[in-house]
Structures are given as C-alpha cells and as structure tokens.
Amino acid sequence: MTRLSFDPSRLGRGLAFASAIDDLSAALDRSRTVVVSAPPGTGKTTLVPPILADRVPGRVIVTQPRRVAARAAARRLAQLDGSSLGSRVGYTVRGERQVSPSTLIEFVTAGVLLRRLLDDPGLDGIDAVIIDEVHERALETDLLIGLLGEVRELRDDLVLIAMSATLDAERFATILGTDACPAPIVTQSAPAHPLEVRWAPSPTPRLDERGVTWAFLDHVASTAVAAHRTLVRTDPAADALVFAPGAREVSEIAGRIRGLAAEFDVRELHGQIPAAEQDTVISGRSPDAAARIIVTTSLAESSLTVPGVRLVVDTCLSRAPQRDAARGMSGLVTGPTPKASAIQRSGRATRQGPGVVVRCVDERTFATAPSHAAPEIQAADLTDAALLLACWGAPSGVGLRLVDPLPSGSLDEALAALRGLGAIDADGRATDEGRALARVPTAPRLARALRAGSDLVGGRAAAEVVALLTGDLRVRDGDAQATLNALRTGRSPDARRWEQDVRRLERFAGASDTARGGADQTGLIIALAFPEWIARRVDQSPNGATFLLASGTRAGITGPLASADWLAVADVTRAQGRAAAGTGALIRSAAIFSEDQAEQVAPHLCTDRVEARFVDGRVVARRERRIGAIIRSSVPVRVPADDGGREAVRRAVTEQGLGVFIWSAAADALRRRLALLHRELGSPWPDVSDTVLLDALDAWLGPELSDLAAGTPAARIDLAPALRRILPWPAAVDLDALVPERFRVPSGSHVRLSYPPADDASARPVVAVKLQECFGWAETPRICRGRVPVLFHLLSPAGHPLAVTDDLASFWAGPYSQVRAEMRGRYPKHPWPEDPWSAVPTRHTTRRAALG
Known part of the structure; x- marks a missing residue:
C-alpha cells in the first residue's frame, strides 16, 4: 500500500513557520538532531511533524507536557490533513488511545513515551521523535532528552528534534549534539501583532497566609468583565483568557464572572475538568455564539492554542x-x-491579530518577579524518575546527557524510598520487584500499594483507591473515602475518568475479585503507599486539628476528618494559614485509619524498646511503643542491665550530642591535638569531629556507656582515657613529638601550647609567652613534621599581649623597636635591650637576671 504524503503548503497556510520549512529541511539534510526555536502560535507543532513524516519510513512520535495539549494537537493536525483522528494522525495519553496500524504521527505525553522506552528501548517502528515545549523544563521532558540521547547512540537513523518557545535553544543544541558540534538550530519569529499592555493593580493584597485572597479574586473578576465588555463593542468575535494560579481560583473567578456578566459564556480550563470539556473549550466557538471568557491555569500558557482570544487578563500569580x-x-x-x-x-x-493584556499588578511589582520559572527537577519528588533510570540501566542518571543533574538531596531521598520498597539493590540497580513496579502506570509507591493491597482487600478495591490517588482528582474536605464513595455511585463528574483508570490499574493488581473496599480498607491502601504518613491526632481546636505523622512532621486539617484519632495520609503539602494549624503543612487527602492496622502495613515502623535521655546529667529511661515518631505508649522503667540498656544510652548520647559530658582539660586538649594531626597528616590519625565520634561510640566509649546505664552521672565520666582508646598504634608513640603539650623556649621555660578547637580548621596552635623569654630566637618553631608554624602571642611582663607573629625574625627586625619604645618606661625593671639578638632571654627582672 502506497504511503500518502502530507501537503506542507496546505497545512501551513497562514502559519508563520511555513517560511521556515526550507531551513528545517536543510538542517535535517545535514543532521539527525535539530533544535527548533519559535514562539507559541507560529505553527511549529502543526508543521514539523508532517515534514518529518514525509522523510522517514516509520512513525513520528510528538511529545507534549500535558494530555489536553496532546489531544488538541492531534485533533488539529488531523482536521487540517482531512483525515479521521486515529488514522494518519493519532494520540495516546493516560487512559486514552486513538491510533491505528496506519498512524504516521502519534502525539503522546512525555510520561507515555518514557514507559514505552522501558518496554522497547530501541523504539522499534519509530523513526523520529519530536520533544515539544522543552523550555517548560518539565521533569519527564528532561528525562526524555537524556534517554533519547542514549538511544541515538544505538540508532543513528533515529531523528530527534527538540522544540522550544524561548531563546534557550543553544543550550539544547549542545545537549542534543556535542560541545564541539551542537545540533543545528532553526528559528522563526512570530508575526508582530500589536499588544496593548494595561495595569490594573488590586487595592487589596493578592496573597495572605491562607493563599489568594477573596478580595483579589473579586478584583480579577470585575476587571475581566469590564475589559471584555469594552473589547466586544468593537470586536464581537473576541474572546478573553483569564489566567489564575490554580483550579480552585479558576472556579472562584469563573463563578464571580457568571454573577457579574450573564451575557458572556464563561468556561473553565484546567487539568481537573473532564477531557471532553477541555476539548470543547479549545475548539473555539461558532460566530453566532456568545462571547467567551475562559478562566484557566498555566495549562494555556504555551502548549496549546485557544482560538479567538484577543484579551488576556493575568493575575500574575502561578x-x-x-x-x-x-x-x-x-x-x-x-x-x-x-x-x-x-x-x-x-x-x-496576539496570535491572530492585535490584542490587549491587563495585568492585575502595578509595573513595579511586575518588575520584581523572577525572570524564569525554576526547572521542575529542582523541586519534584524524584522517586519515579530514579526508578525509571535504574530500570534503564543508568542509576541516578550516571552517563546520561541531562539538561541538569538530579539534585543530590532529593535524589538521596528517592533512592532511600526505592530501597525501602525493595525496588533497587545496594548499587542502585533495579530489582525484579522494581521492574514490576515500573510496569504499573503510576508512581512506585502507589504501584506497591496496588500489588500488596490486592492480597489484603482485593484487586478491584485496591485499584479503586490507587486510581483516586493517581488521577489528580479533587478530594473535597481532604476526605478520600467520601470522594471515593461519590465516584463509586457516579455522583462525581470525575466518575467516568476514574472508572477508566480503575479498569486499567486492575490489570496490574494481580487479583481477580471485585470486592469493594470499606473505609478501613481505603486507609489500608493509602498507608501501604505512604507508611511514613500514618498520622495520629495530637491537638484539636475549633478551627481543625493537628496530626503528628510517623515521619515526625506535624500537619493540620479541617473538616470531618479533624475528629479522627488516626489517619492514613495520601497528600500533605507545605501550607500556611488556619487550616495548617501553625504547622507549616496541610493534609489535603486522607482516610480514617486504626492503630492496629499500622502493625499490618508498616511493621518496619513499629518499635517497642527502652529509650533513654539525660536529665540533669543522669540517664533516665522509658519503655516506648512507637510507629515512627508517633509514641503509642510510654512508661518509666529502670535502665536494663543488658545490651538493650546500653543501646538505649548509646541512642541518647547520639541524639543529645557530646555536650552531655563535661570535657576535662586533659580530654579537651587531647582531642584538639588529635584533630590537628588528622587535619594535617590524615591517616592513621583519627577524625575526632562530633559526627565521627557519635557514629563510633562503641569503639571509644564502650565501658563508659555501661557506666552511664548503671547510674554514673555524665559529669563523672572522664573522656580522656576514652579518647586514648582510638590512638593509632604504633604511630601513637610519636604523639608528643608531633603535637607536644609544651616546648622549651630560649629562657629555659617549658611553655604550654594551646591548640585550636577540633571544629576550627582555620585556627593555629598558639604559644603565649613573655617577650623577654624569646630574645635571640630567630627560627619560628613548627610542629606536625614541620607543616604547621606556631603562632606566638608575645606578652608584657604583666601578661598582656604586645604582638602576634609567626615570624620571629621579622618581629625582632621591625616591630620590636616600637614595642620597646612604648614599654620600657612602663616596665623599667625588665630588660628592653636595643639589640634583642644579643640579649640573654629571661623570665625575670633585670636585677634578678643579673644576680643569676
């Protein structure tokens, strides 16, 4: 069957990017990787895929960061091509797929392609991939760039194009190519339709501790209505787009506009509304329909076009x-x-002509906003990404050309979580369980809850809960069970989408029953996914309640669940205001749970042991039953005279630190000397920092731990003998030679060296000595095999500092003469010779020194 080509001239009619088709073709003639940089609305998403489809024998995949954008782009291209959706042009997003064997161009979300890569690393049958909207720096898009770069090393026939709407094309060109030979860049500017910028600052604050203020939402609604009424008088076909920070604000603003202007067709556009409603909004309106005001989130910022828009009202909040x-x-x-x-x-x-933007801030506030959004990789939970990389064979992204490296702190947390799930081994490579979890189309924690929960409550019940947590569904009042009940009975507008997700997940559940879960089962599945978020109520007020999570975090909640004793929490987030109860965190989704269930789903968090603390310098103990940080019961006990008691004391010292002890002068001096040796000479001299000593308590403080458990006060523990246990033998015989406690000065006195604190790497060992005792001393002494010069504090006869130097020869040759002039009258009984080199060093007065 002959493969029909696309017609770029017909598809590109009226699109700015049509003039760049020849440049793109030339770039593809010389390179298999290309970067396309063009503003939104120029037509690159419409034109680049069919151009590639006519150049390669296999399918062209186009990624979009959002499902609505993937569906809209596929529908638009199929319409322009004159073909039915799913034939020559199709799409695949989570829970939806419209493709056929004849599909030449397939639009997908980045997440879909990532999971497809795990199943088929060679991308069999796919000859080109276009990554759209790379400038948004979504985590999944960043990962795709790294993985596809590695695929291209195995498949030099694979064409890879990155498309950006901003001017950071050079960076992506270097990553897709090499430092020496970056990928070619094809650019296209947008038509310069005029834009009128207006400023409409709110008379009241936009934000308070609870988030966006009601007064500001009122202001945005009234501003949008007034501006659109003015516009439609001269342009009845114009629509308006109002940008709000989130779905809640979208609903609030839309409701206010409906109350103010019945003549407008007010629509909402965000990720939580059904797909059919999203598609209706972005398909435009008929000429005889009412003018529209579309209230949206950042969803409509760059990855899809809403036709007919001539007015933008911007809250300037994200x-x-x-x-x-x-x-x-x-x-x-x-x-x-x-x-x-x-x-x-x-x-x-201004995509289709002149336009107006009304920003609900003043110019000064706008100027102080950040220039660009931070990449998602800097703040996202990296658990899913880390598992994908482990399954790919590049643990932690090692060896991949990523746009930015994975942040170490978030990555360490993700790897710890995956080890806890049994998904990776000690080397960070995926286990069989990890590969099984990665095949489930949801996050690793939820995949684990689905698989393990199926054996406890049945496959259907487990899939229902996981579908709720996976589907970005709004959980009213934070009550996951009530939301689940509404979905089951069809009373929720999200019921159809949720049911599709349930059926999809049930295939991975590993159980065939269809039993429905009760409230206790909902909490059970949530706790399987997030055991560290099992929570117990610790405080309650008329405004809500505070819960302590097993992880140690406190979080607030309002609504019906505030009276529960225990919760299994599915979503907790940073927040301020009354609902967070002053904790800095807010529980957004949870289900009632029981203390007994915790032992069933989180035995690794359940402990029953003696805990010790130092109170007034003595060890006191309590027997505590815990679930993580949550104390279930606590009763006073004697410190056991066994290994358990010693272990409890060890934990107490680790928790409260070495400050529980009173360091004797001898112990402190020895620690300072050892710290200097470790800093300057390294092994075998031990590290004696707090962190290392606390990690190795048994090695140096073993007998003392037993003494503390037996009741000896911490003040009576001498740490000097304990520190000597870690002296390295036989090197320790050189301790006094390397870092002497005292050394002899020219007067014959043996002066003590003062060593710097163990945690001060910049300070120097100091000798405080009377100036007269050092006459004639030219060579500044050095310790630690000559590595460290001693710093001299030269003192007056009364012991006051006169000079600080580590170069005695320079001192005698210069500053000494000024010191002599100032001091000889004040201390006439002591020697102040004009020539310090020939003077006899002494610690006595002139007369006594003369008497011998």
Missing part, C-alpha cells in the same frame, strides 16, 4: 512545586508569575 527537605515533602506554592511566563500569557492575545 503555582509551582517547592521542595521542603526538612519535612520530606514537595508542595505547590503560590507566588509571582515569572516574567517569561507572563510574556507568553500575554502573547495569547
């Missing part, structure tokens, strides 16, 4: 992920929209 390393969570935080994103938003008004 919601972006922010990592909280202390709490081990990521949360969406509302803040100023980066200027680059705001410029892209305003460009929506």
Whole structure:
C-alpha cells in the first residue's frame, strides 16, 4: 500500500513557520538532531511533524507536557490533513488511545513515551521523535532528552528534534549534539501583532497566609468583565483568557464572572475538568455564539492554542512545586508569575491579530518577579524518575546527557524510598520487584500499594483507591473515602475518568475479585503507599486539628476528618494559614485509619524498646511503643542491665550530642591535638569531629556507656582515657613529638601550647609567652613534621599581649623597636635591650637576671 504524503503548503497556510520549512529541511539534510526555536502560535507543532513524516519510513512520535495539549494537537493536525483522528494522525495519553496500524504521527505525553522506552528501548517502528515545549523544563521532558540521547547512540537513523518557545535553544543544541558540534538550530519569529499592555493593580493584597485572597479574586473578576465588555463593542468575535494560579481560583473567578456578566459564556480550563470539556473549550466557538471568557491555569500558557482570544487578563500569580527537605515533602506554592511566563500569557492575545493584556499588578511589582520559572527537577519528588533510570540501566542518571543533574538531596531521598520498597539493590540497580513496579502506570509507591493491597482487600478495591490517588482528582474536605464513595455511585463528574483508570490499574493488581473496599480498607491502601504518613491526632481546636505523622512532621486539617484519632495520609503539602494549624503543612487527602492496622502495613515502623535521655546529667529511661515518631505508649522503667540498656544510652548520647559530658582539660586538649594531626597528616590519625565520634561510640566509649546505664552521672565520666582508646598504634608513640603539650623556649621555660578547637580548621596552635623569654630566637618553631608554624602571642611582663607573629625574625627586625619604645618606661625593671639578638632571654627582672 502506497504511503500518502502530507501537503506542507496546505497545512501551513497562514502559519508563520511555513517560511521556515526550507531551513528545517536543510538542517535535517545535514543532521539527525535539530533544535527548533519559535514562539507559541507560529505553527511549529502543526508543521514539523508532517515534514518529518514525509522523510522517514516509520512513525513520528510528538511529545507534549500535558494530555489536553496532546489531544488538541492531534485533533488539529488531523482536521487540517482531512483525515479521521486515529488514522494518519493519532494520540495516546493516560487512559486514552486513538491510533491505528496506519498512524504516521502519534502525539503522546512525555510520561507515555518514557514507559514505552522501558518496554522497547530501541523504539522499534519509530523513526523520529519530536520533544515539544522543552523550555517548560518539565521533569519527564528532561528525562526524555537524556534517554533519547542514549538511544541515538544505538540508532543513528533515529531523528530527534527538540522544540522550544524561548531563546534557550543553544543550550539544547549542545545537549542534543556535542560541545564541539551542537545540533543545528532553526528559528522563526512570530508575526508582530500589536499588544496593548494595561495595569490594573488590586487595592487589596493578592496573597495572605491562607493563599489568594477573596478580595483579589473579586478584583480579577470585575476587571475581566469590564475589559471584555469594552473589547466586544468593537470586536464581537473576541474572546478573553483569564489566567489564575490554580483550579480552585479558576472556579472562584469563573463563578464571580457568571454573577457579574450573564451575557458572556464563561468556561473553565484546567487539568481537573473532564477531557471532553477541555476539548470543547479549545475548539473555539461558532460566530453566532456568545462571547467567551475562559478562566484557566498555566495549562494555556504555551502548549496549546485557544482560538479567538484577543484579551488576556493575568493575575500574575502561578503555582509551582517547592521542595521542603526538612519535612520530606514537595508542595505547590503560590507566588509571582515569572516574567517569561507572563510574556507568553500575554502573547495569547496576539496570535491572530492585535490584542490587549491587563495585568492585575502595578509595573513595579511586575518588575520584581523572577525572570524564569525554576526547572521542575529542582523541586519534584524524584522517586519515579530514579526508578525509571535504574530500570534503564543508568542509576541516578550516571552517563546520561541531562539538561541538569538530579539534585543530590532529593535524589538521596528517592533512592532511600526505592530501597525501602525493595525496588533497587545496594548499587542502585533495579530489582525484579522494581521492574514490576515500573510496569504499573503510576508512581512506585502507589504501584506497591496496588500489588500488596490486592492480597489484603482485593484487586478491584485496591485499584479503586490507587486510581483516586493517581488521577489528580479533587478530594473535597481532604476526605478520600467520601470522594471515593461519590465516584463509586457516579455522583462525581470525575466518575467516568476514574472508572477508566480503575479498569486499567486492575490489570496490574494481580487479583481477580471485585470486592469493594470499606473505609478501613481505603486507609489500608493509602498507608501501604505512604507508611511514613500514618498520622495520629495530637491537638484539636475549633478551627481543625493537628496530626503528628510517623515521619515526625506535624500537619493540620479541617473538616470531618479533624475528629479522627488516626489517619492514613495520601497528600500533605507545605501550607500556611488556619487550616495548617501553625504547622507549616496541610493534609489535603486522607482516610480514617486504626492503630492496629499500622502493625499490618508498616511493621518496619513499629518499635517497642527502652529509650533513654539525660536529665540533669543522669540517664533516665522509658519503655516506648512507637510507629515512627508517633509514641503509642510510654512508661518509666529502670535502665536494663543488658545490651538493650546500653543501646538505649548509646541512642541518647547520639541524639543529645557530646555536650552531655563535661570535657576535662586533659580530654579537651587531647582531642584538639588529635584533630590537628588528622587535619594535617590524615591517616592513621583519627577524625575526632562530633559526627565521627557519635557514629563510633562503641569503639571509644564502650565501658563508659555501661557506666552511664548503671547510674554514673555524665559529669563523672572522664573522656580522656576514652579518647586514648582510638590512638593509632604504633604511630601513637610519636604523639608528643608531633603535637607536644609544651616546648622549651630560649629562657629555659617549658611553655604550654594551646591548640585550636577540633571544629576550627582555620585556627593555629598558639604559644603565649613573655617577650623577654624569646630574645635571640630567630627560627619560628613548627610542629606536625614541620607543616604547621606556631603562632606566638608575645606578652608584657604583666601578661598582656604586645604582638602576634609567626615570624620571629621579622618581629625582632621591625616591630620590636616600637614595642620597646612604648614599654620600657612602663616596665623599667625588665630588660628592653636595643639589640634583642644579643640579649640573654629571661623570665625575670633585670636585677634578678643579673644576680643569676
């Protein structure tokens, strides 16, 4: 069967990128990797795929960062091509697929292609991949660039194109090519339709501790209505696009506009509305329909076109992920929209002609916004990414040409989580369990809950809960069980999409029953996915309750679940305001749980042991039953006279630090000397920092731990003998020669050296000695095999400092004369010779020195 080609001249009619077709063809003639840089609306997503499809024998894959954009791009191209959707042009997104054996161009989300790569690393039958919207720096897109770069090393026939809407093309060209030979760049500018910029700052603050203020939402709604009424008087075909930070604000603004302007067709556009409604919004309107005001999130910023828009009203607020390393969570935080994103938003008004943007801030506030959004990789949970890389054979991304390396802190947390799931081994490589989890189309934690939960509550019930947690569905009042009940009965508008996800996940559940789960089972599945978020109520007020999570984090919640004793938490995020109960974190999704269930799903977190603490210098002990940081019961006990008691004391010292001891002068001096030796000479001299000593308590403090457990006060523990246990033998015989406690000065005195604190790497050993005792001493002494010069504090006869030097010869030759002039009258009984080189060093007065 003959393969019919696409017609670029017909597809590109009216599109700015049509003039760049020859440049793209020339670039493809000389390179298999190309970067395309063109602003939104120029037509690159419409034209580049069919150009490639006519050049390669296999299928062309085009990735989009969002499902709605993938569906819209496929529908638009199929319409222009005159073919039915799913024939020559199709799409695949989570839960939806419209393709056929004859499909030449397939639009997919980046996540779909990542999972396809795990099943088919060679991409059999696919001859070209286009990664669209790379400038958004979505995590999955960044990962694709790294993985596809490695695929190309095995398949030099694979064409790879990265498309960006901003001017960072050079960076991607270097990554797709090499430093010496970057990929060619094809650029195209957008038509310069005029844009009128207006400023409409709110008289009240945009944000408070609870988020976006109601007064600001009122202001945005009234501003949008007034601006659009003015516009449609001269341009009845014009539509308006209002940008809000999140789905909640979209609904609130849309509701207010409906109340103010019944003449407009008010629509919402965000990721939580059904796909059919999303597609209706972006398909445009008929000429005789009412003018539309579309309230949207950043979804409409750059990856899809909403036709007919001539007015943009911008809150200049965005919601972006922010990592909280202390709490081990990521949360969406509302803040100023980066200027680059705001410029892209305003460009929506000028895609088809002159437009207007109304920014609901003043010019000064806009100028202080960040220039660009931070890449998602900097704040995202990396568990899914780390598992994918482990299954790919590049643990932690080693060896891949990534746009940015994975942040070490977030990566370490992700690897620890995967080890806890049994998904990776000690070397970071995927286990059989890890590969099984990666095949489930959801996050690793949820995949684990699905597989393990199927044996406990049945495959259907487990799939229902996981589908709720996977599907980005809104959980009203944080009550996952109530939301699940609404989905099961069809009362939720998300029921159809949820049911599709349930059927898809049930295939991976490993159980065939269809039993429905109760409230206790919902919590059970959630706890299997997030055992460290098992939570117990610790405080309650009229405004809500505070829960302590097994991880040690406190989080607030309002609504019906605030009265529960135990919760299994599915979503907890950074937040401020009344709902967070002053904890800095808010529980957004949870189900009722029980203490007994914790032992069933999280035995690794359940402990029953003696815990010791130092109180007034003595060890006191309590027997505690815990689930992570949650104390289930605590009763006072005597410290056991066994290994358990010694272990409890060891934990107490580790937790409270070495400050529980009173360091004697001898112990402190020995530690300082050892620290200097370790710093200067290294092995075999031991590291005596707090961290290392606490990690090796048994090696040097073993007998003392037993004494503490037996009741000896910490103040009576001498740490000097303990430190001597870690002296390296036989090297220790040179201790006094390398770092002497005292050394002899020319007067015959043996003066003590003062060594710097163990944690001060910049300080020097010091000798404080009377100036007269050093007459004639030219060579500054050095210790640690001559590596460290001693710093001299030269003192007056009364012991006051006169000079500080580590170069005695220079001191005698210069500054001494000034010191002599100032001091000889003050201390006439002591020698102040004009020539210090020939003077006899002494610690006595002139008269006594003369008497001998």
